[in-house]
Amino acid sequence: MAFSISLFVLLMLLSLQCSSSLLSLNKGSSLSVEKHSEDVILSKNQMFCAGFVQLAQNAFSFGVWFNEPHTNNTNTLVWMANRQQPVNGKLSKLCLLNSGNLVLLDAAQITTWSSNTASHTQVTLLLHDDGNLVLRDSQGTILWQSFDSPTDTLLPGQPLTRFTQLVSSRSETNHSSGFYKLLFDDDNVLRLIYDGPYVSSQYWPVPWILIWQAGRFNYNSTRIAVLDSLGNFTSSDNYFFSTNDYGSVVPRRLKLDCDGNVRVYSRNDKSKQWYVSRQVIFDACSIHGICGANSTCDYDHERGRRCSCLPGYRVKNHSDWSYGCEPMFDLTCDGNESNSTFLKIQGVEFYGYDHNYVQNSTYMNCVNLCLRDCNCKGFQYRYDGDQGFSCYTKLELRNGRRSPSYNGTIYLRLPNGNSFSKVESVRVDDHVCSVMLHKDYVRKPANRFVRFSLWLATAVGALEMICFLMIWSFLIRTRQKSCADQQGYHLATVGFRKYSYRELEEATKGFSEEIGRGGGGVVYKGILSDQRHAAIKRLYEAKQGEGEFLAEVSIIGRLNHMNLIEMWGYCAEGKHRLLVYEYMENGSLAQKLSSNTLDWSKRYNIALGVARVLAYLHEECLEWILHCDIKPQNILLDASYEPKVADFGLSKLLNRNTLNKNSSFSMIRGTRGYMAPEWVYNLPITSKVDVYSYGIVLLEMITGKSPTTSVQSIDGENSHNERLVTWVREKTSGTYSPEYIIDPAIKTNYDEFKMALLAKVALKCVKEDKDARPSMSQVVEMLQSHESDPLKY
Incomplete structure (x- = not known):
């Protein structure tokens, strides 16, 4: 054994x-x-x-x-x-x-x-x-x-130059590009930059001192920094440090961690374990964006980093503190100064975003300055020695941190008559923020017999633990399998949280706030028990059993693409079928088109992102998935205007073996104006129906007009009531010039080459003959092309 x-x-x-x-x-x-x-x-x-x-x-x-x-x-x-x-x-x-x-x-x-x-x-x-x-x-x-x-790591001997930079990962488990950068700025100084979804700022060297005061030298165009094999880091701007284990040749790596700190990790040759041998910033709360807006950061070596919302504010996203906190109140700006009051918070500093700076100011003068500004969220009041008390009114409350040594006070503007005393505080479980620096010490050698006895006891204990874990794991899996079989499905195959109907009813306050509606169901805004904002889709009367529903949900769980809306959970209880998705702050593409808030570059990036995800659904994932209802209402936009396609799972799922076979549907699917001719003429349905709908969406993004809008309403002429496709073809006359079809909202500022390419691709996608339409992977290739001639395709 x-x-x-x-x-x-x-x-x-x-x-x-x-x-x-x-x-x-x-x-x-x-x-x-x-x-x-x-x-x-x-x-x-x-x-x-x-x-x-x-x-x-x-x-x-x-x-x-x-x-x-x-x-x-x-x-x-x-x-x-x-x-x-x-x-x-x-x-x-x-x-x-x-x-x-x-x-x-x-x-x-x-x-x-x-x-x-x-x-x-x-x-x-x-x-x-x-x-x-x-x-x-x-x-x-x-x-x-x-x-x-490089990505986020430098190895010994690998130079960081004027042409390279380190970009942190988004999180410990998400390795896509995050918000922090280490680079040489235009003044030849090595800097750490926070480049967040809403704001950007420099936080190292500290921005309130001059370069020479930080010990840097900017009159040097070399721009090179390197970590050597002995643990010595040198930079051409006169910044240097040595690791705690300097002088020994061990495996090392310098990494810009996801929390914005630069650390050198070394590996112990005997234990083969990594330890931190140097970090650049010792006060984690001085890193910008670490807790988000309207919050404060508190740090010590025992508790680690703690983010806290200001009184009157609540956490926006519990799983990601970089989103900060949002207000639980509305401040009216009607000229009545008695509507506001100020809450005193001692020992808290917010760096940056000062609207007014007044030296030798009285407290009441600072209060009046803030009250006269509708956008003022509070003010910093600090004694600055010979300059007396200084006043800083704040347009944004960012980069907040608590420090016992700070001699200033923040006065937070709140609505009068409300009492906000509770502060929402959460410890951020990020081991890299609270890790202690490693230091080796020389110990007296232990007795050989004692070492052998300890080794033997450890080995026996480890074997017993492994046996126990194997038996325990086997029993757990057996029990789970038995429970799953009793319910008719395996919970592990779904991979989402199962919510009860009551939970989702409470999250949506009785399904009171509707944010969308489609052929499959109604979408409501909700706040889950962990305070995450969610979009909860309540499907219409269930026509499929729970086992069939969960089988389709499990297929959605195996999909993975940055331009697919993320699904968090589901409810299958009695006749109720609900899906829980991440909530998109910027709403749908339809809303943004109607409000004329998208410039040409955002429209082009949205077109490319949607094309990529459709190519993934059609050709890359293990199941062949037709969306069957591509339209602006089903294209959602995150905080960075990245498109997220919704309603992608429950329309039609086919095995790859049927990819080249004709498929049949029991009913017409889609939305009038975006549907391919195959639906109308009862022709075989293939992935080309999504290609057609995508082409219509492109035309709508270019022109700003709905596909059901007549030519008369588009150009003001009393001509035929023709569809958008025909109108675009006539206006471009084979040249694909966007001059006569471009949305008036961007008519004076757009890239003619890229918009012409979009028009060319769109008209290829909406051809009557499905075989003449390109595949979505071909569409991606066209849009990613850097050819100088947009009419190549």
């Missing part, structure tokens, strides 16, 4: 290490995502691996990581090719083409990343002992290397 368990543990440890079967990749060869545990490139010293690493369910990136058995690959990733656009877990490949170009292909053979290289000689991709992934030709010339395009 003991031997079997030991063998099992050994195999598990080995399975986490890189395979040593591949030391390079040559022309015409490829690495497969389906063999990601085998298809890897190993450095000669066996310290680094390059290959596919799993970031989430059915989401992979190609990257480089430290080769070690005691940690997950994602914990020691040092470089990623496609952090913004993960590839599918099926059919994706990294290919070294005969042209000498290194490309990363998704399941539909769409290029998601490329080295943009070419060579007629032999080309080899190999991983150096320092972790640098290098593409070189037969003469040894480097065509491309990963050291020239």
Whole structure:
């Protein structure tokens, strides 16, 4: 028994290490995502691996990581090719083409990343002992290397230059680009920048002192910083530091963490564990954006970082404090100064966003300054020595932190007559914010017999623990399986939280606030028990059993794309069928088009994002999914105006084996004006119905007009009552010039090339003959094209 368990543990440890079967990749060869545990490139010293690493369910990136058995690959990733656009877990490949170009292909053979290289000689991709992934030709010339395009990590010897920057990950588990950057600014100084969804600011070196006061030197155009193998970091602007373990040659990595702090991690050769040997910022609360707007940050080494909403404010998103807090009140601006009062909060500082700065000011003068400004949210009042008391009125309450040493006071503006005494405070469980710096100490060697006894006891205890965990895990799985079988489905296959009908009824206050409506059901705004804002779709009278409903929901759970609305949970209780989605602050594309708030660049990016996700649904995911109701109302926009397609799961689900077969529907689906001719003439339904609807949406984004609007209402002429498609074709007359069709809201400011390309693509998508329409992957290729001629396609 003991031997079997030991063998099992050994195999598990080995399975986490890189395979040593591949030391390079040559022309015409490829690495497969389906063999990601085998298809890897190993450095000669066996310290680094390059290959596919799993970031989430059915989401992979190609990257480089430290080769070690005691940690997950994602914990020691040092470089990623496609952090913004993960590839599918099926059919994706990294290919070294005969042209000498290194490309990363998704399941539909769409290029998601490329080295943009070419060579007629032999080309080899190999991983150096320092972790640098290098593409070189037969003469040894480097065509491309990963050291020239870092993500969030620098390795010893890898330079940070004027042409490169480090960008943090969004979170510990989300490796897409986050809000923090380490770079050389235009004044040749190495800086840390917060580049959030709403505001941007510099927080290191501290912005309120001059460069020379921070010990920096900006009269140098070299712009280079590097960490050496001994643990010494030097920068051309005179910034330098040494790690706590300086002088020893151990594996190290300098990383810009997701909390905005720069840390050097070192690995202990004996324990093979990573520890922090240096961090740049010791007061985590001085990092901008760490807790979001209308909140304060409090930090100590024992409790870690704590974010607290100001009185009168509540958390906006419990899972992400960067969104800050939102007010629970409305401040009227009717000229009546008695409607406001000021709450005194001692020892709290908010940096930046000062509307007025008055030296030697009285308290009442500061109060009156704030009351006269409708946008004033409070004021900072501080004694500045010889200058007396200074007054800073605030338009925004950002970068707030509590500090016992701060001698100032914030006066928070609140509506009169309301008592806000409760402060919502949540500890932020982010280990990198509260980690203690490591320091090795020399200890007296222990007695050999004692060490042997301790080792033996530890080994026996570990074996017993493994046996217990295996038996416990087996019993738990058996019990879960039994419960699932009794209910007719396996809960684990769904992957979402199951809500009760009563929970969602309370979250929506009795389904009182309707925010959308469609053929499948009505959508309500709600606040879940964890205070997250959600969009809750109440489907119309259930016509399918719970097992069938959950089978379709589980398929949605296996979808993973940045432009799909994220689903959090469901309710299947009696006749009730509800779906719980993330809430989109900017509403739908339809709302933004009607309010004329989208410029041409946002419209183009929305068009590209929707095309990508439709290509994913049609060609990349394991099930073939037709949306069947593409329209502006089903395209939602997040805080950064990234499109999120909704209502994508329950329309029609088919296995890939039926991809090339004609499919039949029991009823017409879609919305009048966006429906393809196949619906009307009872022709076979394929993915081209979504292509047609997408083309109509493009025309609506270009013209700003609904597809059901007549020509007479569009151009003011008393001509035929023709559809939008015909009108656009007549106005462009084959030139695809947007001059005569462009939405008046952007007519004076737009990129003629890109809008012409949109018009060209749109008219291809809305052809009557479905076989003449492009596929969505072809549409993506057209929109991503950088050709100088928009009419190439």
